[in-house]
Amino acid sequence: MAEISFDGRVAIVTGAGGGLGRTYALDLARRGAKVVVNDLGGSVDGQGGSDAAAQKVVDEIKSAGGEAVPNYDSVSTPEGGENIVKTAVDAFGKVDIVINNAGILRDKSFAKMTWEDLDLVLDVHLRGAFYVSQPAFKVMKENNYGRFVFTSSNSGIFGNFGQANYGAAKLGLVGLSNVLAIEGAKANILSNCIAPVARTRMTEELLGDFAKVLDPEGVTPMVVFLASEQCTFTHETFSAAGGRYARIFIGLCKGWYGGKDTHPTAEDVLDHIDEIENQDGYIVPNNSGDELGQLLGLLSG
Ligand SMILES: NC(=O)c1ccc[n+]([C@@H]2O[C@H](COP(=O)([O-])OP(=O)(O)OC[C@H]3O[C@@H](n4cnc5c(N)ncnc54)[C@H](O)[C@@H]3O)[C@@H](O)[C@H]2O)c1
Structure with missing residues (x-):
C-alpha cells in the first residue's frame, strides 16, 4: 500500500483546536506536514474566545515531534482570513493545503430564527471559508499546487429540521468548492467537500447512543486523503462518518x-x-x- 506523506507540505486547518479539526491537524503533522492550527476558541454557539484551544493542539503536535504554529484569528472577517494565511507564509513559506473546518451552531426552527443567528452562521461557515481560501488560493496559484477541503454537512445537502441558516451555509460551501475546482484546475489546485458525522462537542447531545460509534477519527482518513498529493479527485463531495466513506453527487x-x-x-x-x-x-x-x-x-x- 502506498504511504501518504506530507513531507514538505504546509497545511492550514481552521477550527483545529478541538473536535474534527484537531484530528486532521494531528494526522497531517504526524505524516510530516507543517500545520497552522487555527482556532478562535469560542463556544459552540460562537461566543467568546481563547488562545488555549489552538495552543493545546500545537503543544500536542510538538510533543509528538511534529511542526505546528497556532493562530487565534476568527475566520469570519477578511482580516482574520488574511492573517491565517500570513501565519502560514511567515512561519513556513507557503500554503499547500487548506482545510476549512471552523464552525458554530445557532439552530432554530425557521420561523424562530433571528437575523443574528443567520449572520453569525453565514459569517463563520460560508464567508469564513471565502476569507481564508481566497488569500490561500493566490499563494497556491503562484506555486502551481493546492488542495482545498471544505466541510459541508448532510444538514445542507439533504436538509435537517432547525438548521436553515447552517444548511444554507453548508450547501453554499459545495458551490464555492465546485467553482474553485474549475478555476484552480489549470494550477493543479483541487477542491473537494466532505459531509462528516462525528461525536464532538457540537453533536454529542444530538447523536445520543449513536455517538459511541462515531469517533472523529472515523472521518479523518477521507480528509487526509483529499489533502494529499495522491488525490486526483476534484469537484467532489464525500460522506465520511464512523469509518464509512461514500461519494455524494448532484x-x-x-x-x-x-x-x-x-x-x-x-x-x-x-x-x-x-x-x-x-x-x-x-x-x-x-x-x-x-x-x-x-x-x-x-x-x-
Ligand atoms: N460533528 C459532526 O457530526 C459534524 C457534522 C457535519 C458537519 N460538521 C462540521 O464539521 C466542522 C467541525 O465541527 P466539530 O464537530 O469538530 O465541532 P467543534 O465545535 O468541536 O469544532 C469547531 C471548531 O471551530 C472553532 N471555531 C468556531 N468559530 C470559529 C471562528 N470564527 N474562527 C476560528 N475557529 C472557529 C471552534 O472553536 C471549534 O474548535 C464544523 O464546520 C461543523 O459544522 C460536523
Whole structure:
C-alpha cells in the first residue's frame, strides 16, 4: 500500500483546536506536514474566545515531534482570513493545503430564527471559508499546487429540521468548492467537500447512543486523503462518518422534452412528471457547461 506523506507540505486547518479539526491537524503533522492550527476558541454557539484551544493542539503536535504554529484569528472577517494565511507564509513559506473546518451552531426552527443567528452562521461557515481560501488560493496559484477541503454537512445537502441558516451555509460551501475546482484546475489546485458525522462537542447531545460509534477519527482518513498529493479527485463531495466513506453527487436526469416548436404548458408538466422525475440515465455534470451541452444536443435535434 502506498504511504501518504506530507513531507514538505504546509497545511492550514481552521477550527483545529478541538473536535474534527484537531484530528486532521494531528494526522497531517504526524505524516510530516507543517500545520497552522487555527482556532478562535469560542463556544459552540460562537461566543467568546481563547488562545488555549489552538495552543493545546500545537503543544500536542510538538510533543509528538511534529511542526505546528497556532493562530487565534476568527475566520469570519477578511482580516482574520488574511492573517491565517500570513501565519502560514511567515512561519513556513507557503500554503499547500487548506482545510476549512471552523464552525458554530445557532439552530432554530425557521420561523424562530433571528437575523443574528443567520449572520453569525453565514459569517463563520460560508464567508469564513471565502476569507481564508481566497488569500490561500493566490499563494497556491503562484506555486502551481493546492488542495482545498471544505466541510459541508448532510444538514445542507439533504436538509435537517432547525438548521436553515447552517444548511444554507453548508450547501453554499459545495458551490464555492465546485467553482474553485474549475478555476484552480489549470494550477493543479483541487477542491473537494466532505459531509462528516462525528461525536464532538457540537453533536454529542444530538447523536445520543449513536455517538459511541462515531469517533472523529472515523472521518479523518477521507480528509487526509483529499489533502494529499495522491488525490486526483476534484469537484467532489464525500460522506465520511464512523469509518464509512461514500461519494455524494448532484445528478441531472434525462427529463422530458416535448419536441421542437412545442410550447409546453403546466398541464404538460403534470402529464409528464414521472418522466421528469425518472432517475434512469442521469449524468453527473462537472460544470454548468455539461448541462448546457446536454441541452444543446437535445434542442438542436
Ligand atoms: N460533528 C459532526 O457530526 C459534524 C457534522 C457535519 C458537519 N460538521 C462540521 O464539521 C466542522 C467541525 O465541527 P466539530 O464537530 O469538530 O465541532 P467543534 O465545535 O468541536 O469544532 C469547531 C471548531 O471551530 C472553532 N471555531 C468556531 N468559530 C470559529 C471562528 N470564527 N474562527 C476560528 N475557529 C472557529 C471552534 O472553536 C471549534 O474548535 C464544523 O464546520 C461543523 O459544522 C460536523
